[in-house]
Amino acid sequence: AAMKQTKGLDGDKKSIIKFEFNPKDGIDNPALSLTEDTGVDGVGEPRFYFLSKGSTETFGFCLHEELGCHGHIIRQIELGGLAQRRGLQDGDRLLQVNGYFVDHMDHHRVVQKIKASGNQVLLAVLDSSSYEAAKALGKDLSQMLPADIRPRLxxxxRDKSGFGFSVSSPEGVKGIFQLSVWQDGPAERAGVPPGSWLLELNGASVKSYSQTQLARKLKQSGNKVTLLVASSAVEEFYRLRGLRITAALADTSWLPFKVRELHMVKGPAGYGFLLKEDDCSSGATGQFLWDIDVGLPAEQAGMKEGDRLLAVNGESIEGLDHQQTVLRIRAHDDQVTLLVIDPAGDEFYQSVG
Structure with missing residues (x-):
């Protein structure tokens, strides 16, 4: 997705995030309406918003860092924009991005986290007066948030006993599947929580599947299957707040394929790699890393032939052409941080969407 950032991101006082948004995406996401439930200590509850964007409109807010104020501050909420429609308020403090606590983080890193989230992001915020009251009381803001709100991929x-789980669903109801996980079986070893709810199978939503259709899809999957699941606690968290659970919010730490972050400081002979544009397995165009020189910074950082480049200095390169990507890498003269994935991992993620 194309992402635009206005000038000022590198300023030390203020950072502004602008996103392009497709109004067709996310209009079925219910707006979250919560009353401000302020406790006796003047501290209300955090509020959660799921924002989904495409490519023609903005998220509709800016994120500021301001002198004399604590926290990452929601400002410049566009009239009629996505943020306003969902219920974000001017002065709200951002506490969490996709389940990660960010209040203590460097402002620029928080901006990068939102940008790296792509088309969908889950934000937790606290109103301005509650935030200031909590800070004055010395409260640990992270303790005001649920411990884990992410579904799992x-x-x-499969082993000789199968995938290591069984499925139950209400009779005659489509799309509601709960998993019983066998002890020490393949599903448990892959990180499927006991009693979790199945949301997607191999990148496709199961909400329209009957039990028979699901069994057929599992059989067609062969010896391997990728599931998006939510524990009972996570499922309840989203349901009670009227929020949608999507793979974009998922904890991917249980997957066998990892993205890698490579930090390189340029040597006298450069970084020691070539960036080439080529087609991905999905048919889209990608930027790939080749001709890695032995002993130079790229190899020392762990770069492998054929790695695909995903992000530069914390910002996704999705939507950038080859020349724009090269300029992004050269933006800082002497060092760069690249997010990459190897060909096997790339193929896997393309296959599960």
């Missing part, structure tokens, strides 16, 4: 390889 799990990749299961």
């Amino acid at each position: 799990c990749h299961i390889t």
